[in-house]
Amino acid sequence: MPYTPQHKQQSRERILDSASRLFSRRGYDAVSIDDLMTDAGLTRGAFYNHFSDKTDVYTEAITHATINSPIAQQKLCATYDPASLASLLDSYLSSAHVYDVDPPCPLAFLVTDVGVREPRVRSTYTRVFCNMTKFVKKFLNWKDRNKRDETALALTAMMIGGVAISRALNDREVVEELLKCCRRTAKKLLEK
Amino acid sequence: MPYTPQHKQQSRERILDSASRLFSRRGYDAVSIDDLMTDAGLTRGAFYNHFSDKTDVYTEAITHATINSPIAQQKLCATYDPASLASLLDSYLSSAHVYDVDPPCPLAFLVTDVGVREPRVRSTYTRVFCNMTKFVKKFLNWKDRNKRDETALALTAMMIGGVAISRALNDREVVEELLKCCRRTAKKLLEK
Amino acid sequence: MPYTPQHKQQSRERILDSASRLFSRRGYDAVSIDDLMTDAGLTRGAFYNHFSDKTDVYTEAITHATINSPIAQQKLCATYDPASLASLLDSYLSSAHVYDVDPPCPLAFLVTDVGVREPRVRSTYTRVFCNMTKFVKKFLNWKDRNKRDETALALTAMMIGGVAISRALNDREVVEELLKCCRRTAKKLLEK
Amino acid sequence: MPYTPQHKQQSRERILDSASRLFSRRGYDAVSIDDLMTDAGLTRGAFYNHFSDKTDVYTEAITHATINSPIAQQKLCATYDPASLASLLDSYLSSAHVYDVDPPCPLAFLVTDVGVREPRVRSTYTRVFCNMTKFVKKFLNWKDRNKRDETALALTAMMIGGVAISRALNDREVVEELLKCCRRTAKKLLEK
DNA sequence: ACCAGCGGGACATCCCGTTTGT
DNA sequence: ACAAACGGGATGTCCCGCTGGT
Secondary structure, eight states: OTTHHHHHHHHHHHHHHHHHHHHHHHOSTTOOHHHHHHHHTSOHHHHTTTOSSHHHHHHHHHHHHHHHSHHHHHHHHSOSSHHHHHHHHHHHTSHHHHHTOSSOOHHHHTHHHHHTSOHHHHHHHHHHHHHHHHHHHHHSOOSOHHHHHHHHHHHHHHHHHHHHHHHHOSOHHHHHHHHHHHHHHHHHHHHO | OOSOHHHHHHHHHHHHHHHHHHHHHHOSTTOOHHHHHHHTTSOGGGGGGTOSSHHHHHHHHHHHHHHHSHHHHHHHHSOSSHHHHHHHHHHHTSHHHHHTOSSOOHHHHTHHHHHTSOHHHHHHHHHHHHHHHHHHHHHSOOSOHHHHHHHHHHHHHHHHHHHHHHHHOSOHHHHHHHHHHHHHHHHHHHHO | OTTHHHHHHHHHHHHHHHHHHHHHHHOSTTOOHHHHHHHHTSOHHHHTTTOSSHHHHHHHHHHHHHHHSHHHHHHHHSOSSHHHHHHHHHHHTSHHHHHTOSSOOHHHHTHHHHHTSOHHHHHHHHHHHHHHHHHHHHHSOOSOHHHHHHHHHHHHHHHHHHHHHHHHOSOHHHHHHHHHHHHHHHHHHHHO | OOSOHHHHHHHHHHHHHHHHHHHHHHOSTTOOHHHHHHHHTSOGGGGGGTOSSHHHHHHHHHHHHHHHSHHHHHHHHSOSSHHHHHHHHHHHTSHHHHHTOSSOOHHHHTHHHHHTSOHHHHHHHHHHHHHHHHHHHHHSOOSOHHHHHHHHHHHHHHHHHHHHHHHHOSOHHHHHHHHHHHHHHHHHHHHO
């Protein structure tokens, strides 16, 4: 096999790194395959050696971003208890996440973008979302399973909503206020 | 001029009706000016008599949808008390809103779409969002202003987040579960 | 109708002028639509307002070149007699035709190129070729119709062959020799 | 080394056989190296062990086809006299040559294709063409050298032209007529 | 020698926003 | 208000040249 088996894998990783970042930050339509490959240090001709089409790389990028986001990394290291969840909330509902973290959480950054894509994209999104709620449930180790699950889902919605809205807003002050309120209210929900 | 001023106004309304619906449901890029005008019963050439460019009609459509959405209509009729807010939550966080209401709330349906547009679009979104939080605050007539405002913002984030995520998900069951959890948890926040 | 009806026609003419020249000189594959439109002073986007596809413009260019070639112009002005035909031979079987005339005769310059194209291209070529033989027959106003027709076709083959071969050759001396021999032999055939 | 030198030579021959046929019938651009190698029963990777690039194999194929064409074979067996030339004309200017013979004469089938290639290709074509005219001159053993040479070149032009045009035409009837006229007129030239 | 396949560039076609003139 | 023409950009495909293992 030519180019050593790792070579291809490395190229693929580079493309996915670029894809995670660019798609999350700009959305599906605003990123051309040219943009993608240039960012990855390759050219368009090589793209189709790795992915069947643009939708393909988009779905892969969603999964890839979920795994490789700094936020997710932190999640994986934490112990499962409400205190860890609180610190996770601080990271997630932060302006750093909104403006600087790369790649950011695609659940928040692509929530609307996904709605109009093909079923395979939405299935991927659904899977990733369910994984996130499972995580939150784990952290929220309450006795009452029903309450726990209910709170976990609402919490997740607030987290994703808070970050997504912040991304859309034009007024930095409102953003900080919104994130702060979400953090505080979320923590109150943890105590319940 | 063969056309009366009202005629022009009517045309504009028709275009905005179409724009509210189409943009909210499909996003900015997936709606061409042709789609828009065909849906409005006109031809593409006439578009630039009413709007300066596509971004212009998009911002107008956001405002227009906010005013004309059935959800907003309900909001306007209600008395300002937590009970009304609860019923508003039921409408907003419903699968009807996610799948059928036209136009749906652009704050939820375009939250990601707006993030990558020009400043004027984001300013419009910011304004509409602030209006919505003001409404929620009004309904939530608590003594403690700080608590009230904090809860209002978090509540809004959860509402928008819940609906936006539902739009993206592929699994109807998860959607119903998510909406239910958001509704219940939101109402708990009202009681606090 | 916008842009005045002539505008479109002018654009079309410009494209066909470029197409006649470029296709004849370089062949089908070596001319991209970009090349074509750049040469015509337009951009690629406008191409499909005028032609359905590349094959379409190619067939049109063949007809267009046949009509607009300086050689054809001369043909049209001449009186129908062997003397005129002799002078036509001098023009056709000349190095000027091989190297400089624009557009040159597509029958000679595209003879091989056409063989591998779609039927519609070959039909056009066939039509143009038959027209040319008809012309030669007219010039060759002999009594004996059979002899006339026979000689006309062979003459045409020699003309086209001579020019086409000259185009392929790399040695200018051989080209001049070949053209001279064709001219002389052709004229002998006229006398017969 | 596991492969004998003959093996390599055989592979090369197989490739050239395929190349002669495919290039002559389809032209340079319409034959990919993949097509070539698949036809020869090898894969593309092996190609560069035998030829430096596509142009290289193209030039070699022209020479190869000239030597291996059934028409050329016949030429080589014949005695040098006008009668043999007449029979050669019948073979060359036949619909069998146009449609079935493999490989056909590249001088006719590639006449236009060569004109737009690199100098090395055109040099090869020029060489092969000159060889053919020499052959015709030999067959045409007249006293008057000037007349002989002149007729030989014109004859060659007519032969190549007749076949090349036939290849381009879409109408079988016209083809038969054209070939017949060329044959007859050519033979008249022999008598002179 | 042969093979599998990666990287790169180019191309046809399509689609859409905008402008122009009627 | 309309129709059409223009300009730009993006996608998927194809193919050449080359690389490195077998």
